[in-house]
Amino acid sequence: MPKEYENRGFLLKQRAFLKLYLLNNIPKQKGYGLKLLEELREDFKQYGYSPTHSELYKVLHELTREGIVRREKKLLGEPGVDFQEIIIYHLTDKGQQEKELYKKQMKAELDRCLGLLNKAVRDNYGPLLN
Amino acid sequence: MPKEYENRGFLLKQRAFLKLYLLNNIPKQKGYGLKLLEELREDFKQYGYSPTHSELYKVLHELTREGIVRREKKLLGEPGVDFQEIIIYHLTDKGQQEKELYKKQMKAELDRCLGLLNKAVRDNYGPLLN
DNA sequence: CAATGAACAAATTGTTCATTA
DNA sequence: TAATGAACAATTTGTTCATTG
Numbered sequence: 001m002p003k004e005y006e007n008r009g010f011l012l013k014q015r016a017f018l019k020l021y022l023l024n025n026i027p028k029q030k031g032y033g034l035k036l037l038e039e040l041r042e043d044f045k046q047y048g049y050s051p052t053h054s055e056l057y058k059v060l061h062e063l064t065r066e067g068i069v070r071r072e073k074k075l076l077g078e079p080g081v082d083f084q085e086i087i088i089y090h091l092t093d094k095g096q097q098e099k100e101l102y103k104k105q106m107k108a109e110l111d112r113c114l115g116l117l118n119k120a121v122r123d124n125y126g127p128l129l130n
Numbered sequence: 131m132p133k134e135y136e137n138r139g140f141l142l143k144q145r146a147f148l149k150l151y152l153l154n155n156i157p158k159q160k161g162y163g164l165k166l167l168e169e170l171r172e173d174f175k176q177y178g179y180s181p182t183h184s185e186l187y188k189v190l191h192e193l194t195r196e197g198i199v200r201r202e203k204k205l206l207g208e209p210g211v212d213f214q215e216i217i218i219y220h221l222t223d224k225g226q227q228e229k230e231l232y233k234k235q236m237k238a239e240l241d242r243c244l245g246l247l248n249k250a251v252r253d254n255y256g257p258l259l260n
Numbered sequence: 261c262a263a264t265g266a267a268c269a270a271a272t273t274g275t276t277c278a279t280t281a
Numbered sequence: 282t283a284a285t286g287a288a289c290a291a292t293t294t295g296t297t298c299a300t301t302g
């Protein structure tokens with residue numbers, strides 16, 4: 001179960017936000033944890049957002065627990081040369097379906113948050129108001 | 131000091147969001163705590179956001195501590211009939227200035243968050259992407 | 261030392277209880 | 282009982298420490 005996204009509250013949680021990105025990024029490249037993190041940090045740099053490795057791993061663990069991704073251990077670099085072990089993530093079949101469902105939920109949630117923030121701009125900076 | 135808005139992180143905090151609204155709403159109507167809360171709840175109803183009284187009071191206390199608002203005790207309803215005491219908030223002179231500064235900071239912050247969320251929509255639902 | 265992971269701590273927010281008139 | 286306030290609890294996130302190869 002994808003644990004239906006509930007958060008009826010203020011803005012969406014970082015955890016949910018990262019989950020959305022990971023579900024989309026994992027299938028694309030064969031990135032491992034820190035690699036995915038680097039990419040996201042680069043992506044969000046101009047928005048002043050730099051997620052922590054801790055938070056990213058927590059999402060990956062959660063996705064693993066839920067059976068949405070599968071872990072594959074590999075060696076980074078040349079075998080026999082570099083012994084650094086990394087973990088590559090793949091979407092499971094179940095994950096494929098959950099991903100689509102989750103994306104739909106998150107689209108609604110993103111729209112809700114955009115609405116809320118846009119309203120704040122209108123209410124506090126809008127025309128006709130001091 | 132308005133405690134320069136710092137939050138270089140993910141999305142803006144609820145506390146900061148409420149502070150912005152209160153700074154704008156307090157001068158308008160002579161609302162007291164729960165009245166202001168009701169109005170905000172009504173405002174945000176369609177966005178599924180319903181702030182708690184606790185959070186609202188915390189913002190009001192903070193604004194008071196910072197000398198941005200002044201408290202005035204009054205009786206609700208007809209004197210001699212209703213003895214319910216309420217607290218009306220007014221912007222102080224200092225508060226007037228701080229308000230403008232804070233609004234500027236928050237505009238930048240709101241824009242940043244809108245940028246982040248819009249990017250998420252583009253990245254995860256945008257054209258040319260599966 | 262890069263990568264992963266967990267423990268721990270701080271910050272933020274929500275729920276419940278207390279008081280007062 | 283409405284309004285205010287504080288205590289307390291839960292949640293969310295960030296910092297630090299540990300392990301492994």
